[in-house]
Amino acid sequence: MNNIGTYAIPFVIFMIIILGLFREVPLFDTFIKGAHEGLQATLSITPSLIGLITAVSMLKASGALDIFTNMIAPIVAHLGIPPEITPLAILRPISGSGSIALLDNIFKNYGPDSTVGRIASIMMGSTETTFYTIAVYFGAVGIKNSRHTIPSALLADLVGITMSIITVKTLMA
């Protein structure tokens, strides 16, 4: 099961290049154009990441994060969510850069291949910055009443969080 993931990348790269050759896409020029977009996108999140990663490491160092985690630990224990994951689960729908900062912190402290690290990875990969997405799309066309968007989206996020814990515990144990 785990091997599928390892084969995915080389396979995808292979297929992309074959497709590009077949369709006579100017390979290198197109690549440069795309890579440039990636560069700009990464650079554009740098300032907010510097601010947020500093803030997260301060929260961690001051003990505030631990106090918060301990406070909500009894509640989340009932739901079966590991307490280390809770800050990420809460921040994920609200802030993209903020959740990257927390994920970075989790990987550093527990390692990416630990249970906590894997749950955090899957949670991160299978959910989105829900509130930001809603704001961008409805904001763009001046919609003020989003009707049932938020309940549906948050329900999907909740299922995503629960499923990330279940899949790690069943498929990757």
Place this chain on the structure above:
Amino acid sequence: MLISIICAAVTGRMEELSNSVLSGASEAVSLIISTIGMMCLWTGLMKIADKGGITSFLSKLFSPILKFLFPEYPINSPASKAICMNITANLLGLGNAATPFGITAMKEMQKLNNNSHTANNSMVMFVVINTASLQVIPAFLAILRQKYGSIAPFDILPSMWITAIISLTVGIIAAKIFERMCDKY
């Protein structure tokens, strides 16, 4: 940050805190540096795939599903084309390309919505799908995992796909059920 400083004062962890300020900022930069190479490589490859016509191919593949999800918009309307492009770009992890398509889709849908301030069912469905993030290859995530010494940065993929598909399905079902409930009132 204020909370952290007050908390450090109370718990007597001032030294750790001031160290964390210094290291936090440089950690952010090293995170960016270590991920930027792979991000560029990936967006470059995806651009080739996009130019090679994979986006329009996938769009055709999705059209029957879209008919069900967005009944207000016929399959060849500008709105449903933009929806297709947005969903495909998201699926391929082309976040930057997805957002402009998404905004175009919203604008096209808004045209048939009499420019009201209330979202119609298709618009809600579209945004819910966008908040659920189904990605084939999460490049950034894998790079970050590798940076911290993951043995197999991609071993999470199957679990992640399952999780994302179930979460997306729940979102779609919830949107369909809630829209009927909304209609009653």
